[in-house]
Amino acid sequence: MVKELTTGAITAKNVRKEFLDPNGNQVIALEKVDVDIKPGEFICLIGPSGCGKSTFLRLVAGLIQPTEGNLYLDGEEIKKPSYERGLVFQDPTLFPWLNIYENIAFGLKTRHIFKENKEDVKEFIKLVKLEGFEKALPHHLSGGMAQRAGLARALVNHPKVLLLDEPFGALDAFTRMNMQDELLRIWKERGTTMIMVTHDVDEAVYLSDRIFVMTPRPAKIESIVNVDIGRNATYGRKRDSGDFLQLRSKILQILDYTGKAAADIEYNI
Amino acid sequence: MSELVQTFRKEKTKEASRPDFRFRTILPILGVIVALATEILIPAHAKLKYANLPHYRYFLFIALSATILLGIASIFWGSLREKLNYRGAFIGGVFLFLTFLNLVTAKWMLLPQLYFPSIARIFSVFFEDSKLILTCIQSSLTLLVKGILIGFIAGMICGIAVGWSKKANYWIYPLIRILGPIPSSTWTPLALVVFPSAKGAAIFLIAFGVWFQITILTASGIQSVKKAYFEVSSTLGANDLQNLFKIAIPAASPSIFLGFFNATCSSFVALMAAEMIGCKSGLGWYVNWQKTMLSYPNVYAGLIVVAVFCYILVTLQFKVRDKLLSWQEGVVKW
Structure with a gap:
């Protein structure tokens, strides 16, 4: 099971990203990012909105370029989007004019390697448990199924890194927990480096090896938390263990949400 | 157990194919009978010319046998029964309306x-003038197909260029904004000078109208494609060209089709207008020419042909659209 993982390392060196807002003012979307992500690591980015989580994901995807600094995948500079860095959004963004099979095969077809990899498409449809839905159109699927199809579409390309932007944010609590376990299973099976943006502290603690806790104004990585709680049989963690809860409150503390948020709520009442 | 299921299934299918009857499937037959009775029993007005033309009667006899056959078939065929039951009142109503027309004329x-x-005189035109009408249909169809094809291709090219490339947008878009809204018939004087034949001018006028509609809706369709589609496809390995042909155009296809629908509808107007100015054949020319000859039966016959002609073309288009755009959720119905 344990594979020697050699690809999928992300390095960010002194990355800074600025935007111009509609009024022409400079806004710092992210600054002072210096991180090393090891091959096959599961990273969660957590923080309130405006902290630059999605910006970091887009930088790694190559959809936007840093204002300063550089990002590398396995030592190679990231300059534009590539199938090596797959992307999954909260909205599954399946192409509505293609059926599920065609959606999942899209990447292979654009890269002109579909014919020799037809079996892969089948395998991934099986992996995300969508057998029998190959001919269905995206709007026929439930939210969870569509999200699984989106995952399979990114995974069939064998990306070295999978970038997930709140992939389970729109799902109900039960589907969400199932999807988390499925993601972990896929992660273990394929050894893909995972970088996931989330709002949910529990989700981050449950899934990741390390958590990048981010804060806004200025948007930056405030602290990196190692999650050294043992994983269970489904590779997740016991959600009600003391360690879990302790780590959870530690992260909330870093985010400055424990006392202050409670106090805010009281004042508002 | 499985036997039980099988017998149960047999029972079910039997039930589904059991002869059944719906009252409203008779309404078409009743409508035709009323029309036929009026036509046969009430004598024509004394001053009516060509009072002995039998065409309307023939038509009604054919209609009678057709509706009776449909009625009988619907007793045995469930889906036809439901359809005929739904449409029955309308079909009957059509024949009542014909009866009304017959009475007042x-x-x-x-x-x-x-x-x-009289209706009989209008119907007789289809027989007496059938050769000319057929050549007119052919001529109109040729003009229309050529015009729409040229306009569609030009419109797609312009629309894609304007929707996709900022440079093309900068240079071409203002031109489209200025030229496009001019009704295509306004170009008639120029078209007649530039093109050596009236047919060429007519094709130009049709193509012009189509070009504008397609360009505008293709461009706006491409511009309003969700950015996330491109982001996802880029991270799946698509290059710019693939993003255009595999994402932008399919995503914009509902909009392009709307443009095509508008374009064909306006192309009928352009066709009729164009044929009335210089051509010596075509449906528009036929109607206009018969009007100047004061032979109104032929005018009505021509109008009926035009209506059927346009109806068939539009229906054909809907069929194609339903096939190509079935992926859309809650397709807009026209």
């Missing part, structure tokens, strides 16, 4: 017969 002659001829 041929039977009681409440309207001047020069401008409002």
Whole structure:
């Protein structure tokens, strides 16, 4: 099971990203990012909105370029989007004019390697448990199924890194927990480096090896938390263990949400 | 157990195919009978010319046998029964309307017969003038297909360029904004000078209208494609060209189709207008020419042909659209 993982390392060196807002003012979307992500690591980015989580994901995807600094995948500079860095959004963004099979095969077809990899498409449809839905159109699927199809579409390309932007944010609590376990299973099976943006502290603690806790104004990585709680049989963690809860409150503390948020709520009442 | 299921299934299918009857499937037959009775029993007005033309009667006899056959078939065929039951009142109503027309024209002659001829006379035109009408249909169809094809291709090219490339947008878009809204018939004087034949001018006028509609809706369709689609496809390995042909155009296809629908509808207008100015054949020319000859039966016959002609073309288009755009959720119905 344990594979020697050699690809999928992300390095960010002194990355800074600025935007111009509609009024022409400079806004710092992210600054002072210096991180090393090891091959096959599961990273969660957590923080309130405006902290630059999605910006970091887009930088790694190559959809936007840093204002300063550089990002590398396995030592190679990231300059534009590539199938090596797959992307999954909260909205599954399946192409509505293609059926599920065609959606999942899209990447292979654009890269002109579909014919020799037809079996892969089948395998991934099986992996995300969508057998029998190959001919269905995206709007026929439930939210969870569509999200699984989106995952399979990114995974069939064998990306070295999978970038997930709140992939389970729109799902109900039960589907969400199932999807988390499925993601972990896929992660273990394929050894893909995972970088996931989330709002949910529990989700981050449950899934990741390390958590990048981010804060806004200025948007930056405030602290990196190692999650050294043992994983269970489904590779997740016991959600009600003391360690879990302790780590959870530690992260909330870093985010400055424990006392202050409670106090805010009281004042508002 | 499985036997039980099988017998149960047999029972079910038997039930589904059991002869059944719906009251409203008779309504078409009743409508035709009323029309036929009026036509046969009430004598034509004394002053009516060509009172002995049998075409309307023939039509009604054919209609009678057709509706009776449909009625009988619907007793055995469930899906036809439901359809006929739904449409029955309308079909019957159509024949009542024909009866009404028959009464006010041929039977009681409440309207001047020069401008409002009897139904039989209008129907007789289809037989007497069938050769000319067929050549006119052919000629109109040729003009229309050529015009729409040229306009569609030019419109797609312009629309894609304007929707996709900022440079093309900068240079071409203002031009489209200025030229496009001009009704294509306004170009008639110029078209007649530039093109050596009236047919060429007519094709240009049709193509122009189509070009504008397609360009505008293709461009706006491409511009309003969700950015996330491109982001996802880029991270799946698509390059710029693939993003255009595999994402932008399919995503914009509902909009392009709307443009095509608008374009064909306006192309009918352009076709009729174009044929009335210089051509010596075509449906528009036929109607206009018969009007100047004061032969109104032929005018009505021509109008009926035009209506059927346009109806078939639009229906054809809907069929194609339903096939190509079935992926859309809650497809807009026209």
